[in-house]
Amino acid sequence: MAKPSRSTYVCQNCGATSPRWAGKCVSCGEWNTLIEETDAIAAPGTGLARKGSGRVIALEGLKGKTREAPRFSTGLAELDRVTGGGIVPGSALLIGGEPGIGKSTLLLQLAAELARAGKRALYFSGEEAAAQVRLRAERLGLSDAPVELACETSLANILATLEDGKPADLVVIDSVQTLWAETIESAPGTVSQVRAAAQTLIRHAKSAGSAILLVGHVTKDGQIAGPKVIEHMVDTVLYFEGDRGHTYRILRAVKNRFGATDEIGVFEMASGGLREIANPSELFLGDRESSSPGAAVFAGIEGTRPLLVEIQALVAPSGLGTPRRAVVGWDSNRLSMLLAVLETRAGISFAGHDVYLNIAGGLKIAEPAADLAAAAALLSSLSGVAVPRHRIYFGEVSLSGAVNATPLMTPRLKEAQKLGFREAMCPARGELEARGLKLKLHRLTHLRELADEAPPCD
Numbered sequence: 001m002a003k004p005s006r007s008t009y010v011c012q013n014c015g016a017t018s019p020r021w022a023g024k025c026v027s028c029g030e031w032n033t034l035i036e037e038t039d040a041i042a043a044p045g046t047g048l049a050r051k052g053s054g055r056v057i058a059l060e061g062l063k064g065k066t067r068e069a070p071r072f073s074t075g076l077a078e079l080d081r082v083t084g085g086g087i088v089p090g091s092a093l094l095i096g097g098e099p100g101i102g103k104s105t106l107l108l109q110l111a112a113e114l115a116r117a118g119k120r121a122l123y124f125s126g127e128e129a130a131a132q133v134r135l136r137a138e139r140l141g142l143s144d145a146p147v148e149l150a151c152e153t154s155l156a157n158i159l160a161t162l163e164d165g166k167p168a169d170l171v172v173i174d175s176v177q178t179l180w181a182e183t184i185e186s187a188p189g190t191v192s193q194v195r196a197a198a199q200t201l202i203r204h205a206k207s208a209g210s211a212i213l214l215v216g217h218v219t220k221d222g223q224i225a226g227p228k229v230i231e232h233m234v235d236t237v238l239y240f241e242g243d244r245g246h247t248y249r250i251l252r253a254v255k256n257r258f259g260a261t262d263e264i265g266v267f268e269m270a271s272g273g274l275r276e277i278a279n280p281s282e283l284f285l286g287d288r289e290s291s292s293p294g295a296a297v298f299a300g301i302e303g304t305r306p307l308l309v310e311i312q313a314l315v316a317p318s319g320l321g322t323p324r325r326a327v328v329g330w331d332s333n334r335l336s337m338l339l340a341v342l343e344t345r346a347g348i349s350f351a352g353h354d355v356y357l358n359i360a361g362g363l364k365i366a367e368p369a370a371d372l373a374a375a376a377a378l379l380s381s382l383s384g385v386a387v388p389r390h391r392i393y394f395g396e397v398s399l400s401g402a403v404n405a406t407p408l409m410t411p412r413l414k415e416a417q418k419l420g421f422r423e424a425m426c427p428a429r430g431e432l433e434a435r436g437l438k439l440k441l442h443r444l445t446h447l448r449e450l451a452d453e454a455p456p457c458d
């Protein structure tokens, strides 16, 4: 029988294991991510259970008397929204994001809110010294909150602390990549260390009924194990995103065993920490210039919430043989498709023009319903005629040029009305609850109708 090898090479990007080193991971295709790790946890399932050593488990049916998981409010409405109504005791949450995006700030604010509400909140920082965390708390005006703070990276010490005294309601580990278990030989931040630490802490959290929040940095170079390798272990995965050039931050649920995953929470990074934005449309439309050609407002939906954003286009004569097409915040293939549809189905050519498209505020839009607004912005920039200032657009454009029905039309229109818009261009098909709507509706069946409304001047 072959002797089991003690040493495996683990991809630090995707967690795939390989018996020998290679420059490129065969599983995810990343380069230079394989690192030697000598530990059984590195490859789950390799330690086979001995026959006859287990015990018989009682099996149950699906019907039972288990009630809906109880939750506690976080005190931050946006975080409650993303988690599906609050944090479930005994659950494990992972919050990922690039370094410097504001994870520590958000979690310190959360711990303080809960501690002020009489819950026991523990904050373990492995990245910052206690003095740094205290200084930050002071700046955020949270010094008075009875958060219990420790700067620790040893898993054994953290566990011993958690088991001592009254079980905590919330445990924050900032970050999981700094944790270090003595029994594992690999360096902190490697897949085996991160996995082992997460597993141990999650097991403790479940037995003690404490909610555990693990911070994980997302790195681009793949040298440090990303939070991806523990996503399957936790109940909820939240990603904190944002653009360094802008102050807003979006908290997005990508996995949630206790709620929907399409919700977002919007925050603004201000001098006093993260501020919740209850009405994100106001933020994204805030500095809108009046009546300049090439801008159209798109009424989108993020999760269950309508979100109005401005789409900006610039169409300029090009001296290049192959004109430039550049997009920020939208899919560039989608732009190419839209330009082709405009040319073929509506007879408006952008050949000989450079085309730039930008989503205001640094937001990224993935909804196909943005097509109509993008088309309106492009046509407006080409013709030099601004679109009506009080109009919003939404609708998906198909390859035939037809404007397809879009889900959730009513909330989009209601949001626009609330923000003072007076007209909407939207698909002709689709259910609409017209009661209480004062907007003037232009319902389109084909992209041509949009083009006819704003004839391009040559």
Ligand code: TYD
Binding pocket: 097, 098, 099, 100, 101, 102, 103, 104, 105, 106, 136, 139, 140, 269, 270, 271, 272, 273, 274
């Ligand atoms: P931080 O929470 O340390 O990020 P992470 O834990 O994700 O690495 O956030 C750091 C950034 O936030 C830093 O660039 C400064 C900024 N910041 C503010 O603008 N205002 C504040 O009140 C705080 C605490 C941080």
Ligand code: MG
Binding pocket: 100, 103, 104, 105, 127, 174
């Ligand atoms: Mg941090």
